[in-house]
Amino acid sequence: MAGTEIHRRLKWVVAEVVDLIDETPSVRSIVLFCPDWPGHLAGQHIDIRLTAEDGYQAQRSYSIASPPDGERLTITVERVEDGEVSSFLLDELRIGDRFEIRGPIGGYFVWDPDLGGPLQLIGGGSGVVPLMAMLRTRVVRGSSVPVRWLSSHRSYDEIIYREELDAYSRLDGVEIVITLTRSHPEGWPGPTRRVDRAMLEEHAWAAEDRPLCYVCGPTGFVETVADTLVELGHPAERVRTERFGPTGGRL
């Protein structure tokens, strides 16, 4: 029966917090150990369910940031204005705490080395999280798929995964470009404006390279970038998108 299938496919399981990494002042990565984790693909997300002592429950979705890695997975959470769940996860959560998760969820906005490339990853703000799972997968699997990363952040301090991206930029076949839209340190080598047509022409794969493009971020960002890629000749079916609403809209 369908009912049995449903519960088999999306079952709540317990995960334990094994590490906490502050990525920026408002973004934290949470490393989870989950003995019942069935595995995932880069780009997928999970639902988490927090239950208070009085029984009150809150549920949210977060993208997975880590490549497939057995019983461990990492989510990266951005603080949202008045967000009760993100505040809890950033301020209260401790190593050793447990909560319920279910997943993996999603089968379209995913990448695996078997899908090939070249790979174009374009993210706005915390939209980089599922893209980082793809980049990390490419690296840990030793794939030779050439990849270009273009991410947009407001300021230097808000660049998520900054040091790791810097390290990856020295690998063969990996190009990292970060644009800072509001403020930038003196001598910043990258662009300092929103992603636009000229930036895509300069830093992204051209349509004739037939890249597989993944675009994730706030809805306005994603629509602007995806429309521009299509104008530049990329076939719409090779531009995969994930929108998370107004900036900071993921509660």
Place this chain on the structure above:
Amino acid sequence: MSDVRHVDGNAVAGLLVEIFGQEMTASRGQCGGCGRIDVLANVMVYRDAPGDVLRCPVCDSVLMVIVEVRTGYRVSFEWLRWVETQS
């Protein structure tokens, strides 16, 4: 910039698994309003209505409305002409 309140079909991937019993965002469906055929990941989703409203990204027609009820979900199929599943 246009209306950016909406998200897309990826945001209801879990909900669609509960309804259809399988991953659906990579599955194709057709809008009965304009005839567009696309994967469900690309629909526009409005989550600020009571329940979730799935709209065609081209012509805005309401494809499906999903409302949580006491026993589970009530799913209204509006302009979603067909949808494929994977065996």
